[in-house]
Amino acid sequence: MEGVDYLRDERSKAQFDVETMKVAWAGSPEAFLVCDRMAKLVANDPVFEKFSKPMLGRKELFKNTLRKTAHAWKLVNDLHLTEEEAKWLRHYIDEPSYTDLQWEMFVPALEGQGTEEQKKKWVPLAKTMQIIGTYAQTELGHGSNVQGLETTATFDRQSDEFVIHSPTLTSSKWWPGGLAKVTTHAIVYARLIIDGHFYGVHGFIVQLRSLEDHSPLPGITLGDIGMKFGHGTYNTMDNGVARFDRVRIPRDQMLMRVSQVTKEGKYMKSNVPRQLGYATMVSVRQTIVSDASKALSRAVCIATRYSAIRRQFGSRDGGPETQVLDYKTQQSRLFPLVASAFAFRFASDWLKLLYTDVKQRLEVNDFSTLPEVHACTAGFKSLTTAATAEGIEECRKLCGGHGYLISSGLPELFAFYVPACTYEGENVVMLLQVARFLVKTVSDLGNKQPVGTAAYLGRASLLVQKNCVVQTAEDWLNPIAILEAFEARAARMAVGCCQRLAEFKSPEEGFAELSSDLAEASLAHCQVIVVSTFIRRLQQDIPGRGVKQALEVLCNVYALFLLHKHQGDFLATGYLTPKQASLANDQLRTLYSKVRPNAIALVDSFNHTDHYLSSVLGRYDGNVYPKLYEAALKDPLNDSDIADGIHQYVQPILKQKLHSSKL
Ligand SMILES: CC/C=C\C/C=C\C/C=C\C/C=C\CCCCC(=O)SCCNC(=O)CCNC(=O)[C@H](O)C(C)(C)COP(=O)(O)OP(=O)(O)OC[C@H]1O[C@@H](n2cnc3c(N)ncnc32)[C@H](O)[C@@H]1OP(=O)(O)O
Numbered sequence: 001m002e003g004v005d006y007l008r009d010e011r012s013k014a015q016f017d018v019e020t021m022k023v024a025w026a027g028s029p030e031a032f033l034v035c036d037r038m039a040k041l042v043a044n045d046p047v048f049e050k051f052s053k054p055m056l057g058r059k060e061l062f063k064n065t066l067r068k069t070a071h072a073w074k075l076v077n078d079l080h081l082t083e084e085e086a087k088w089l090r091h092y093i094d095e096p097s098y099t100d101l102q103w104e105m106f107v108p109a110l111e112g113q114g115t116e117e118q119k120k121k122w123v124p125l126a127k128t129m130q131i132i133g134t135y136a137q138t139e140l141g142h143g144s145n146v147q148g149l150e151t152t153a154t155f156d157r158q159s160d161e162f163v164i165h166s167p168t169l170t171s172s173k174w175w176p177g178g179l180a181k182v183t184t185h186a187i188v189y190a191r192l193i194i195d196g197h198f199y200g201v202h203g204f205i206v207q208l209r210s211l212e213d214h215s216p217l218p219g220i221t222l223g224d225i226g227m228k229f230g231h232g233t234y235n236t237m238d239n240g241v242a243r244f245d246r247v248r249i250p251r252d253q254m255l256m257r258v259s260q261v262t263k264e265g266k267y268m269k270s271n272v273p274r275q276l277g278y279a280t281m282v283s284v285r286q287t288i289v290s291d292a293s294k295a296l297s298r299a300v301c302i303a304t305r306y307s308a309i310r311r312q313f314g315s316r317d318g319g320p321e322t323q324v325l326d327y328k329t330q331q332s333r334l335f336p337l338v339a340s341a342f343a344f345r346f347a348s349d350w351l352k353l354l355y356t357d358v359k360q361r362l363e364v365n366d367f368s369t370l371p372e373v374h375a376c377t378a379g380f381k382s383l384t385t386a387a388t389a390e391g392i393e394e395c396r397k398l399c400g401g402h403g404y405l406i407s408s409g410l411p412e413l414f415a416f417y418v419p420a421c422t423y424e425g426e427n428v429v430m431l432l433q434v435a436r437f438l439v440k441t442v443s444d445l446g447n448k449q450p451v452g453t454a455a456y457l458g459r460a461s462l463l464v465q466k467n468c469v470v471q472t473a474e475d476w477l478n479p480i481a482i483l484e485a486f487e488a489r490a491a492r493m494a495v496g497c498c499q500r501l502a503e504f505k506s507p508e509e510g511f512a513e514l515s516s517d518l519a520e521a522s523l524a525h526c527q528v529i530v531v532s533t534f535i536r537r538l539q540q541d542i543p544g545r546g547v548k549q550a551l552e553v554l555c556n557v558y559a560l561f562l563l564h565k566h567q568g569d570f571l572a573t574g575y576l577t578p579k580q581a582s583l584a585n586d587q588l589r590t591l592y593s594k595v596r597p598n599a600i601a602l603v604d605s606f607n608h609t610d611h612y613l614s615s616v617l618g619r620y621d622g623n624v625y626p627k628l629y630e631a632a633l634k635d636p637l638n639d640s641d642i643a644d645g646i647h648q649y650v651q652p653i654l655k656q657k658l659h660s661s662k663l
């Protein structure tokens with residue numbers, strides 16, 4: 001049998017309806033149709049070919065992306081694509097480009113932080129790409145600490161302008177995507193100064209380049225910050241540096257939704273919290289959670305298909321060897337990642353609803369849920385990106401040696417993905433934000449009943465006393481038992497941290513000293529929400545033969561895998577006994593056997609095209625070995641039998657050896 005037959009055989013064993021599962025993964029029939037149409041549009045267009053990328057030099061890589069991006073914009077206009085369709089088009093083109101910043105950060109920053117008048121002026125220009133913008137917050141010296149930014153925006157009452165200035169080397173803007181070569185505008189975050197007084201960090205719309213000839217405007221120095229990790233991935237993007245030498249902009253280019261500066265130089269705070277200035281980051285963190293499920297689904301699709309084709313050991317009589325997918329070790333590394341992709345998908349769907357809700361509330365100045373939404377987006381961003389980055393690397397290892405080839409698609413995917421752990425809020429810094437929320441919630445328990453995602457902490461006094469009642473491996477299939485275990489562990493960790501915080505001289509000193517424990521408690525809290533979201537999703541109507549059952553298995557795999565991985569926490573907090581932890585692991589092994597016949601069908605449900613996967617190992621048809629061979633032959637080193645440099649550098653060594661052996 002060939003790889004093609006192996007996958008056909010696997011598909012025939014599926015116990016659920018794949019087409020309906022595709023809809024469950026996409027979120028709705030409409031969402032499925034949009035994704036499917038955009039994925040095929042990209043896959044069938046030769047302009048979006050990706051194979052040659054790893055061979056290109058930096059300048060060619062960059063130009064190639066500019067070409068693709070221009071073609072994509074033409075398609076958006078020619079085909080009258082909606083914003084949703086255009087977003088998926090960009091996603092399937094699969095190349096970091098300035099348009100990511102334009103649509104995911106520049107436009108949302110204008111919409112979220114501009115006044116009605118500002119939005120009316122700037123948003124249409126941006127949405128029609130008459131101006132191209134980026135989000136210039138991070139500096140050479142500061143990224144995480146936004147209030148520590150050094151760029152200044154000094155109000156000049158006489159000319160009714162702000163003067164944007166980079167006073168030090170470390171105040172150079174550093175990292176913004178598209179800044180180096182493309183963007184005409186940026187939202188520059190700077191400290192506002194009026195009459196020598198500092199008024200905190202605010203966003204300012206600054207024109208960077210001439211709209212006529214694209215050259216940098218006077219007083220602005222722009223450049224690229226250099227090559228990044230992974231050759232063909234993020235180097236398609238011109239992350240840039242910018243320095244401002246007393247650049248003047250009109251007063252009405254300060255984003256003034258949160259606070260205003262009048263002509264007279266009076267600083268006026270609206271009745272909205274200053275954290276609304278961070279709203280763009282909340283919006284992008286929510287998108288990043290959704291992207292985590294996509295990236296992880298891509299990696300597990302490759303590793304699962306290849307594991308069904310790859311055979312090693314197990315045959316002593318010349319018969320077929322064992323599919324590596326049948327090894328329990330392979331299953332215990334791979335299936336939790338398949339389950340995680342689904343968990344993150346449902347978590348991101350839920351987060352989107354939470355975010356939509358807070359956006360509507362903010363419109364009418366209801367800020368009550370903002371702290372919870374900030375904690376959820378920050379925490380989920382950290383949890384999902386860390387697990388996805390680790391998961392992609394695990395998938396590479398699951399593919400053995402071939403996983404290290406660029407043609408496997410996995411090294412490039414990892415290089416593309418891993419900065420998600422850093423950008424838009426470094427992951428540990430984000431967990432510490434969740435910790436602030438947890439500490440406040442627990443400290444306030446006497447006065448205020450927590451709601452929403454923190455509601456379970458309202459039962460903290462019960463959860464710290466109760467012990468797990470599980471007696472058999474079967475009991476671990478009960479969602480109530482699972483959820484209570486996660487809640488009890490998280491509540492005990494949060495309460496434990498708060499009790500120890502009280503022993504320090506000041507809360508700040510305690511928070512700094514216990515920050516590692518607080519970060520762990522935050523992760524445990526986020527896991528409660530992800531697990532409960534998965535469980536709740538299964539309580540909804542899920543049509544299709546066997547679809548719900550297959551998802552129930554994955555939900556249990558996800559929860560029990562986490563329980564096993566973090567069993568130290570579950571045991572140390574005293575909620576579980578070692579016997580109960582061991583029963584959970586027994587159940588996990590049984591669940592892997594239930595996933596096994598559905599494995600290929602589950603990853604088919606992601607509906608990924610071969611173009612999107614860009615992996616010889618993950619091909620839909622399973623024709624791996626002939627295509628690996630073919631891909632290898634296309635390497636430029638195989639253009640000739642005798643490579644450049646052989647005559648010059650190798651032959652003299654060989655000849656010298658002959659000469660000395662004669663002596
Ligand atoms: C090609 C790519 C493909 C796919 C990528 C996928 C999707 C993304 C799409 C496009 C993007 C493309 C590429 C990536 C581009 C990346 C862009 C960036 O990285 S932009 C820069 C991002 N920078 C950061 O995230 C900085 C992180 N730092 C912060 O957010 C803050 O400084 C801080 C750490 C939160 C601290 O804030 P602050 O200094 O104010 O300090 P406090 O701790 O005192 O906070 C006060 C108070 O406010 C609360 N709070 C903080 N933040 C928020 C918020 N956002 N909303 C609401 N409330 C907030 C905080 O918890 C405190 O509350 P309190 O305890 O006082 O009640």
Ligand SMILES: Cc1cc2nc3c(=O)[nH]c(=O)nc-3n(C[C@H](O)[C@H](O)[C@H](O)COP(=O)(O)OP(=O)(O)OC[C@H]3O[C@@H](n4cnc5c(N)ncnc54)[C@H](O)[C@@H]3O)c2cc1C
Pocket residue numbers: 101134135136137138141142143144145174175176177234239419422423424425426427428429432515
């Ligand atoms: C690919 C990529 C694209 C980017 N695009 C943009 C962009 O378009 N626009 C933009 O403005 N920025 C962009 N950035 C910058 C990015 O947002 C920052 O790098 C990120 O916010 C992290 O900040 P930092 O680099 O200052 O890390 P640092 O904060 O210096 O982190 C270094 C270490 O210090 C630790 N640390 C920091 N603070 C604390 C603390 N309080 N407690 C405990 N530990 C702490 C961190 O955990 C980390 O381990 C991009 C970055 C990358 C990698």
